[in-house]
Amino acid sequence: MTILRNLCAGIAGAILIAGASASVAEDWPTRNVQVISMFAAGNANDIVARIVLDQAFRQMNGSYVIENRPGAGGTIGVGEVAKADPDGYKLLLNSSTLSSQVVLHKSLPYDPARDFAPIALFGFQPSVLVTTPQKGYKTVAELVAAAKANPGKLNFASAGIGAASHMAAEQFRLAAKINVQHIPFRGPTEAFTQLIAGNIDYYYLPIAPALPHIKDGKLVALAVSTPKRAALLPDVPTIIEAGYPSAQYLFWGGIVGPAKLPRSIIDKLHAEIEKALTAPSVKENLSKQGVEIQLMSVDDFAKFARDDIAATVKLAKEINLAPTN
Numbered sequence: 225m226t227i228l229r230n231l232c233a234g235i236a237g238a239i240l241i242a243g244a245s246a247s248v249a250e251d252w253p254t255r256n257v258q259v260i261s262m263f264a265a266g267n268a269n270d271i272v273a274r275i276v277l278d279q280a281f282r283q284m285n286g287s288y289v290i291e292n293r294p295g296a297g298g299t300i301g302v303g304e305v306a307k308a309d310p311d312g313y314k315l316l317l318n319s320s321t322l323s324s325q326v327v328l329h330k331s332l333p334y335d336p337a338r339d340f341a342p343i344a345l346f347g348f349q350p351s352v353l354v355t356t357p358q359k360g361y362k363t364v365a366e367l368v369a370a371a372k373a374n375p376g377k378l379n380f381a382s383a384g385i386g387a388a389s390h391m392a393a394e395q396f397r398l399a400a401k402i403n404v405q406h407i408p409f410r411g412p413t414e415a416f417t418q419l420i421a422g423n424i425d426y427y428y429l430p431i432a433p434a435l436p437h438i439k440d441g442k443l444v445a446l447a448v449s450t451p452k453r454a455a456l457l458p459d460v461p462t463i464i465e466a467g468y469p470s471a472q473y474l475f476w477g478g479i480v481g482p483a484k485l486p487r488s489i490i491d492k493l494h495a496e497i498e499k500a501l502t503a504p505s506v507k508e509n510l511s512k513q514g515v516e517i518q519l520m521s522v523d524d525f526a527k528f529a530r531d532d533i534a535a536t537v538k539l540a541k542e543i544n545l546a547p548t549n
Contacts, residue, residue, distance in 0.1 A: 348515070352429065
């Protein structure tokens with residue numbers, strides 16, 4: 225009888241816990257949700273997040289605010305979320321950049337693979353490999369041929385060591401087996417300016433900011449980094465079609481919370497974000513940003529994020545990228 229009483233008490237306790245968890249999700253959010261971005265205000269990741277979260281929180285009759293914490297390579301803001309109370313009121317905009325932090329810093333005040341609870345993936349943001357007309361390259365094959373004919377003389381820009389533009393170009397360099405110089409800048413604006421000035425041979429950058437310059441002839445699009453062609457550049461081949469299947473690189477964006485965030489809150493926000501991603505206005509606005517919407521379960525997103533960290537660590541070793549601090 226004692227065993228039976230204990231068993232019944234245990235079941236009752238589990239039901240109470242489950243009920244409490246469900247109640248937490250049902251009531252959440254009752255106040256403003258703080259969403260931390262590791263980037264400066266106005267970046268592409270913020271724009272995409274606002275498009276999605278505006279719709280998702282409207283559906284929940286809730287509110288949120290994005291707060292930018294770009295200091296120390298974004299580690300300050302990320303660390304803030306890692307240590308936050310897991311109540312759903314402090315979340316983090318996550319992206320490929322968080323994976324890069326693992327290889328850029330000797331030590332971090334958090335573990336990117338363990339200290340966060342994945343919630344939802346927004347989608348992939350294709351990068352486009354561009355050059356300028358005066359360089360004379362019209363295809364990836366012509367660029368590679370020039371690089372092999374002039375080892376060490378061609379260069380590529382990046383928005384900084386470990387940035388998506390750097391890692392995508394390194395992936396391409398390894399796949400094409402070319403000897404080229406990396407010129408890191410202090411951000412995308414400076415890198416773009418030097419490209420247009422003719423001081424840079426090629427550069428990977430997001431499609432949205434590149435598109436107007438491609439259309440007016442200031443830039444030549446050679447390939448996109450994703451496995452399939454981009455809707456905004458349907459005539460531009462993928463890097464795979466150009467002959468370099470191992471050169472594809474995915475820049476992605478999503479949202480996570482502290483590691484112990486209740487699963488009920490995770491599931492609720494995930495469902496609202498997926499619903500938002502199917503809204504016609506959201507799909508249209510994301511398309512203008514060159515974003516390829518990707519619906520993915522919470523567990524699949526968790527695996528995807530872990531795999532991305534592992535792939536970034538592998539690439540860093542291949543290019544001898546050492547932590548700077």
